[in-house]
Amino acid sequence: MMTDKLTVLVADDEPLAAERLQILIERMDGLELVGIAEDGDEAVAKANELKPDILLLDIAMPGLDGIEVARALGKQQDAPAVIFVTAFDQFAVAAFEVAAVDYVMKPVDQDRLVTAIDRAKAAIETRDEDLGELATGKEKSPWLEEFWASDLSGLVRIAARDIERVTAERDYMRLHVGQRSWLIHHSMTALEEGLDPSVFVRLHRSAMVRRDFIAGFSRNASGRWVARLADGTEQPVGRLYSEKVREIAAR
Incomplete structure (x- = not known):
């Protein structure tokens, strides 16, 4: 359960990097540094002993590396929110797979660390809400x-509720939110199965759209359905998905 002060454990085998993080943490309100680990094995041991809310975790360390540390701790219900702090950018996908809340590049900027801590706070609040729902028997x-x-x-x-549409790009899916978009490594089939069908509808083999983002439908010169979207763009409806138009229009 999150309290007024969040406890932080730093795990970094570089003394200067660990000292830098310590200084930044001391400048921030609502944080308390409870320990520093110098390698991966010590990070797991101190995390188990001190039960920190947040773990600032390097990746390249002696013994267990940061990814292995996060994987080991992630099996616990009260695992800390992990923020990777590293000089290497090639581990971002692996960090996603172990549910890190953020991935900060060295040298660490104060404002960037504040952003990461805010994300950790949000993750902790969500975890606490989920645990509360489980305790009251409410299903996730x-x-x-x-x-x-x-x-x-x-x-x-x-x-997910902010995503307006999803488009396929080879082995990746592009999530569109307003004027921005991000690539994630998912399949369209997996997204169709995982996203709430009352909120999202698949209109093409390479596109899904949030239902309330659809402004209307029209037919093109070939007689095929085209969805008019709220941002003024259009999404062709695949032949195999034309029944979705009738389903939506019939509501």
Whole structure:
């Protein structure tokens, strides 16, 4: 359960990097540094002992690397929110797979760390809400509620309810939110099965659209249905999905 002060554990085998994080943490209100680990094995041991809310975790360390540490701790119900702090950008996908809340590049900027901590706070609040629902017998939604995608700042959380449409690009899916978009490594079939069908509808083998983002339908010169979207763009409806138009229009 999150309290007024969040406890933080730093795991980094570089003394100067660990000291830098310590200084930044001391400048931030509502945080308390409870320990520093110098390698992966010590990080797991101290996390188990100190039960920190947040773990600032390097990736390249002696013993267990950061990904292995996050994987080991992630099996626990009260696992800390993990923020990777690293000089290497090639581990972003692996960080997503172990449910890190953010991915911060060294040298760490104060404002960038504040953003990461805010994301950790949000993740902790969501975890606490989920645990509260389980305690009261309330079932968690079976549908995907969020995605994590990488960008220049690290990892970005994207709420499923904010996604306006999804388009396929080879082995990746592009999530469109307003004027921005992000690529994630999913299949269209997996997204169709994972997203709430009362909220999203598949209109083409390579496109899904949020139902309330559809402004209307029209036919093109070939007689095929085209969905008019709220942002003024159009999405062709695949021949195999034309029954979706009738389903939506019949409501």
